[in-house]
Amino acid sequence: MIPARPSPNWPLWIGVVGFLAAMTVWSAYGIGFSASELACNIAGGTRLLEESWPPDFGFLPRLAGPMMETVYIAIIGTVVGGILAIPVAVLAARNLTPNRPTWFVDRNFMNILRTLPDLFWAMLFATAVGFGPVAGALALTVFTVAVISKLYSESLESIDMGLPEAIRAAGGNWLQMIQFGALPQAMQQYVSYALYAFELNIRASVVLGLVGAGGIGMILETQRANFEYERVTMIILAVLVAVLIIEEISESIRKRLT
Amino acid sequence: MTAPKPPVSIDPLKRPGPPIGFGTMVTFVIGVLFFGSLAAIGFTPDRLIEVPAGVARVLSFFWPADMAYGWDRVLPAIVESIQIAWIGTIIAAILSLPLALIGSRVLFPRLARGVKLISATARAFPEILLAIYFVPIVGLGAFAGALAIGISSVGMLTKLGAEVVDSLDFGTVEAVEAAGGSRLLALRWAVLPAVLPEIVAHWLFRFELNIRASAVLGVVGAGGVGGVLLNTLRYRHFDKAAAVLILTILVVLLIDMLSGEIRRRIIRS
Incomplete structure (x- = not known):
């Protein structure tokens, strides 16, 4: 005998699909999604695309300096943020934190850091310390802490607690337990998160410069404001090549680690 | 009954240390990159001292929120x-x-x-x-x-x-x-x-x-x-x-x- 066909939970399905459809229609209306406007604009759009090709290769030499500045900012942000992320991650790991209030405060601190996007930090620091790469480096430091601490604290929560307990039993204090028992166990993950960051x-x-926080984005912003789209294309191509090279390097380092 | 195995003799003076070569090298390279970058973007110590004051000053304007x-x-x-x-x-x-x-x-x-x-x-x-x-x-x-x-x-x-x-x-x-x-x-x-x-x-x-x-x-x-x-x-x-x-x-x-x-x-x- 063939078993009865399982019947889906219709009210639930109708509710979910209805909610999704309503949300989509409301959003589409809210952002001014209109096909006719799109059709009208597309002509101007193709003209723009024609203008932005070919890229202005003569502009390339002027990009070297800002591109290096971008890399400097990223290095500083990753190093400082990576170091600061360690205590934040340890205190937010349920199995290592000294007491519950510390855990609670640190956990929420971490979550709030993560809610703000990188450009918000850049805008804040650019206002606080003035336009330039220093603001960018500070913004990326905060951003790096937010990225690494969350991932690292999750890795720390899944370590083998035998080792830290052994250190405690042998008379080590809390700091020694963390240093010799906990951190080395998640070292590989930490390095891979730091590379990811x-x-x-x-x-x-690349985009920090759009709000005045240094790097290649500053040039991008001036060329964009002047509608020099051949140069914008050149900058974006240069950025893509740089990003791909960096990713290739960090990927090969990560592969060797594991 | 078998006698317990004699413990492997460890000379306390010759503890096998971690392989220092690689770690030191990595730290050195990262350090050079880091301080080189700091110098390159003009992040001098006196700039660093200004930062907390600047952040605090701006933050003080944030309150009360509108x-x-x-x-x-x-x-x-x-x-x-x-x-x-x-x-x-x-x-x-x-x-x-x-x-x-x-x-x-x-x-x-x-x-x-x-x-x-x-x-x-x-x-x-x-x-x-x-x-x-x-x-x-x-x-x-x-x-x-x-x-x-x-x-x-x-x-x-x-x-x-x-x-x-x-x-x-x-x-x-x-x-x-x-x-x-x-x-x-x-x-x-x-x-x-x-x-x-x-x-x-x-x-x-x-x-x-x-x-x-x-x-x-x-x-x-x-x-x-x-x-x-x-x-x-x-x-x-x-x-x-x-x-x-x-x-x-x-x-x-x-x-x-x-x-x-x-x-x-x-x-x-």
Whole structure:
């Protein structure tokens, strides 16, 4: 005998699909999604695309300096942020934190750091310390702490607790337990997260300049404002090549680690 | 009874140390890169001393936050950011679902390579760079932002989706084909039901990421709350900027919580 066909839970399905459809229609209306406007604009759009090709290769030499600045900002942000992320991650790991209030405060601190996107930090620091690469480096430091601490604290929560307990039993204090029992166990993950954060930082530092926080984004912003789209294309191509190279390097380092 | 084994003799003076060569080298290289970068961008110690004072001074202007401005101006902008993220995610979901199926190495070994290339290219562009192109094409505003978010999300969703399909147990596919079903029927009845929960969870996760991404698109004129923050900071209305930050943090936390809860339920069921 053939078993009865399982019947789906219709009210649930109708509810979910209805909610999704309503949300989509409301959003489409809210952002002014209109096909006719798109059709009208597309002509101007193709003209723009024609203008932005071919890229202005004569502009390339002027990009070297800002591109290096972008890399410097990313390095500083990753190193400082990577170091600061360690205590934040340890205190937010349930199995290592000294007491519950510390855990609670640190956990929420971490979550709030993560809610703000990188460009918000860049805008804040550019206002606080003035336009330039220093603001960018500070913004990426905060961003790196947010990225690494969350991932690293999750890795720390899944370590083997036998080793830290042994150190405690042998009379080691809390700091020694963390240093010799906990951190080395998740060292590989930490390095791989730091490399991942570095990749993100290179991408992010490209756009930091849009709000005046240094790097190649500053040039991008001036050329964009002047509608020099051949140059914009050139900058974006250069950025893509740089990002791909950095990712290739960090990927090969990561492969060797594991 | 056997006598216990004599302990392996360890000379306490000759403890095997860690292999110092490699670690020292890495530390040295990172240190050189770090201090070189500091010097290159002009981050001298006296600049460093100014930083906490500067941050504290600006922060002191943030209080009290102008919440009236927050409710009137900021909240609509945040709603617009959410709408941008939603439409972007929907665009990406619709485009990436077929691509994820075609991108499966097991199902379509030949096509998968091409799909991989497409998704890698799409992932290489940060959404804000795409927005720079979409703003002049479709006009200033939220629609350009939604398109940029959508296109740049396709890459990641395709990659993750194809991985989910590849991790599938293909017994059911064989069963459908053995029973006389076509490849298409196998996709519909064997693959799709098995992978959809996980793929939908990825969509939701991408929606969370897209909310943050759409919040910054305003910087290039693509709608959302980023433009509001940029303007308040540019004109030094720090109390209004504080309202932007507070409301953004609250809304993002709320959506993360909701979406995280839904994701957990989808995966569990």
